[in-house]
Amino acid sequence: MISYKHILLGLTAIVLITGCEIGDDDDDDIAGNHNQGKDCIACHSNFKVGGTVFTKLDASDGDSAAAAYNHTLKLALEEGTEIILAKGYGSGNAYTTTNTNTVGAFTAEVLDVNGKVVNSSGTLSHDGDMLRCNTCHSQNGNSGAPGRITNFRP
Ligand code: HEC
Numbered sequence: 001m002i003s004y005k006h007i008l009l010g011l012t013a014i015v016l017i018t019g020c021e022i023g024d025d026d027d028d029d030i031a032g033n034h035n036q037g038k039d040c041i042a043c044h045s046n047f048k049v050g051g052t053v054f055t056k057l058d059a060s061d062g063d064s065a066a067a068a069y070n071h072t073l074k075l076a077l078e079e080g081t082e083i084i085l086a087k088g089y090g091s092g093n094a095y096t097t098t099n100t101n102t103v104g105a106f107t108a109e110v111l112d113v114n115g116k117v118v119n120s121s122g123t124l125s126h127d128g129d130m131l132r133c134n135t136c137h138s139q140n141g142n143s144g145a146p147g148r149i150t151n152f153r154p
């Protein structure tokens with residue numbers, strides 16, 4: 001027998017499922033504006049790596065219009081393994097909370113929406129002390145970086 005209680009439970013479940021789908025929708029997380037170009041780890045102390053992919057070498061901080069939507073970053077490690085960063089919060093942003101204690105030399109690569117490598121650093125030119133990507137890859141570049149991490153070879 002179906003009681004009012006059952007109907008109410010059913011309705012509650014539908015609301016919860018719908019709410020969950022909205023919250024987890026990938027487009028909400030990987031599109032839009034969220035501190036593009038800034039040092040992610042300055043605010044997110046739980047992140048181990050963070051950076052932004054742009055469509056311009058000299059994009060200013062917060063210029064989400066110049067962020068490379070649906071791109072991400074990969075650390076191709078010396079020993080042949082890799083760390084692919086999660087996309088998001090915001091267009092072009094990427095991060096990981098994966099433990100990086102043992103990360104030594106790596107090649108930094110930019111992946112497009114299909115996972116194809118569209119730009120990279122010099123072979124094994126980066127290392128485990130270079131995980132706050134946007135600190136060097138600033139608007140004009142610090143410590144020898146040419147500027148932003150871009151979705152093309154600058
Ligand atoms: C000025 C501080 C600040 C900077 C810089 C910043 N964030 Fe955030 N971020 C926040 C705050 C506050 C929230 C939670 C509020 C919200 O949802 O917007 C957040 C939420 C997030 C979330 C949702 C999950 C979570 O762990 O909280 C992700 C993912 C994220 N940021 C990624 C990034 C990335 C990647 C960068 C660097 C490109 C970055 N953020 C830079 C302040 C910052």
Ligand code: HEC
Pocket residue numbers: 049050051073074108109110119120121122125126129130131132133134135136137142143144145146147148149150154
């Ligand atoms: C301490 C400074 C520094 C940090 C931090 C840094 N880089 Fe770089 N990056 C450089 C320099 C210098 C170059 C140019 C020489 C080379 O290719 O190594 C470069 C070049 C690049 C390039 C090719 C040129 C471009 O601008 O697109 C990519 C891609 C790149 N880095 C990605 C990354 C990623 C991803 C991170 C974070 C995991 C990162 N870098 C962190 C200094 C840095």
